[in-house]
Amino acid sequence: MTKVNKHERLKTVGVLVGILVFVSIVCMVISLISVASIRTTEPYRHSVDLALKSPKVREALGEPVTVGWLPQGAVNVSEGGEAQLYISLRGTNASATIRVNATNRDGTWKYWAIRVDTDRGERIDLLKP
Secondary structure (H helix, E strand, C coil): CCHHHHHHHHHHHHHHHHHHHHHHHHHHHHHHHHHHHHHCCHHHHHHHHHHHHCHHHHHHHCCCCEECCCCEEEEECHHHCEEEEEEEEECCCCEEEEEEEEEEECCEEEEEEEEEEECCCCEEECCCC
16 A cells, blocks of 8 residues: 555545534534423423422422433424423432323413323322322
């Protein structure tokens, strides 16, 4: 292998690594924007608010209860809207997931389910008084 071929090969590898790094950064930015947009929706804020104010949740998880930063699921606002979210919680004694199922008709969200499932198997329905 000549010196010129070796130099060209290193140049090609450098360009490919650069492209890979650039694509990775773009994917991370898109993911962060997606997470931020879900966290600003009414179904996310409402369900987190209910969970953090619930004495049953605070007792089951142990205080302080914190919310995970990466919700899963989707909030679709086209044609009225639907939300299906999974939001992680963590306390001093246990972890849990808030499960949210809602639809939006005429600008009002109707919640079919807002439930906290702990890692110990306990289910806390936040829609029941």
